[in-house]
Amino acid sequence: MPDLRAPGGSAAPYDALLLLSFGGPEGPEDVVPFLENVTRGRGIPRERLVEVGQHYFLFGGVSPINEQNRELLAVLRKDFAEHGLDLPVYWGNRNWAPHLVDAMREMAGDGVRRVAVLTTSAYASYSGCRQYRENLADALAVLEAEGAPRMRVDKLRHYYNHPGFVEPMVDNTLAALAELPEPVRNHAHLVFTTHSIPTTAADGSGPVEGHGKGGAYVPQHLEVAARIAAGVTEATGVEHRRWELVYQSRSGAPHIPWLEPDICDHLEALHRAGAAGAVMVPIGFVSDHMEVKYDLDTEAMARAAELGLPVTRAGTVGADPRFAAAVRDLVLERAAVERGEEVERRCAVGSMLPSHDVCPRGCCPNPRANRPAAAGTD
Structure with missing residues (x-):
C-alpha cells in the first residue's frame, strides 16, 4: 500500500484546492455592504446593520480575516511545493471579495475541472458546513448558466480532531x-x-x-x-x-x-x-x-x-505550518479515496472517528429553505 504522505504524493483526480472562507470588509466603505451580504434574505433593517458595523469601525472598518487567509494561502502553497504536491490553490469567500463565484470562474478559465474544497470551519453545523455547500451549488449554477465547462467540487472532511x-x-x-x-x-x-x-x-x-x-x-x-x-x-x-x-x-x-x-x-x-x-x-x-x-x-x-x-x-490555528500539513494530508487522503484506493491511516485524535467524506442526506438542514447543496448526497 503506498504511503499517501510521502513526498510527491498524488492529488489526482483533483486539479486544484479551493480555500473557501467567510470574507470580511477591508475598509469603512465595505462594512455595511458586507453585512448586507451576510444577512441577505433575513429582513434586517439597514440601521441595525450600521449599529452592528460599529464593531468593525473600531478596527478601521477592516476585518483581519482576509489578511489571515492570504497568510494561510502562502503557507499552504509553500507546504505543497516543499512536499512535491503539484496542486494550485485558489481562494474564494462567501460574503466579500474575492467572491466564490469569481474564484470558480478563474478556475474554470484555468482548465480546472475537479476541485477539493477546504472551508475555514472545522465542525459540523448549518453555517459551518451546509451553507458553504449551498454557496458552492449556487456558484456552479451560475457557471453552468454562463456556459462554462462542468466542474465537480468535493468538500474535505471536518478536521476538528486532526x-x-x-x-x-x-x-x-x-x-x-x-x-x-x-x-x-x-x-x-x-x-x-x-x-x-x-x-x-x-x-x-x-x-x-x-x-x-x-x-x-x-x-x-x-x-x-x-x-x-x-x-x-x-x-x-x-x-x-x-x-x-x-x-x-x-x-x-x-x-x-x-x-x-x-x-x-x-x-x-x-x-x-x-x-x-x-x-x-x-x-x-x-x-x-x-x-x-x-x-x-x-x-x-x-x-x-x-x-x-x-x-x-490563546491564539487560533491561523497559518501554523502544522495546519498546512494537515490540509495536505486531507487532500491526499480524499484523493486516494476518490481513486478507489484503501486508506490505511486517517488522522484523528481522541475518541471520535474521522469525519465522513460526503455529508449524508438531511445533514445540517437549512433553517430557512430547502436549497440545493453541492458535495453531498442531497
Missing part, C-alpha cells in the same frame, strides 16, 4: 497560560469558546462519528476541548485543571434558544466562584478574525478587567 488542528491549539494555550502571573498560572481555568448557534441547529448538526447519532456540533467541540486540556496537563503537570466549553457571538432573536453560557456571563460566574484566573481558548475559529478580536479581545477582556479577573487569550 492533530494538525489540535496540536497548535495546545501550544497556543500553553503560551497564553505563560502570560498569567505565576501564582495564577497553575490554577487558571481553561475556557474554550465557540460560536453560539440556535439549539435547534446544534441538534440537527450531522452525525457524531462513531456514535451513530445526530447533534455533532457540541460533542465535536467537547472532544477538541478535552484533547487540548489533556495536552496542557501533560505539558504542565497540573492535574485536575478545570475547563469548560462556553459560547460567544450570539446574534439571534432573544426569544429563540441559543447555546449557553455566554463567555461574559461565564467570566462573571468564575469571579463569583473565586477562580484565580482564566485562559480563553477560541477552538471554534480557524483565525483571529473579528469575532475573536471584538467579542473576546475587546468585550470579554473588558468584562474581565471590570471584575479584576486575570484573563489571557
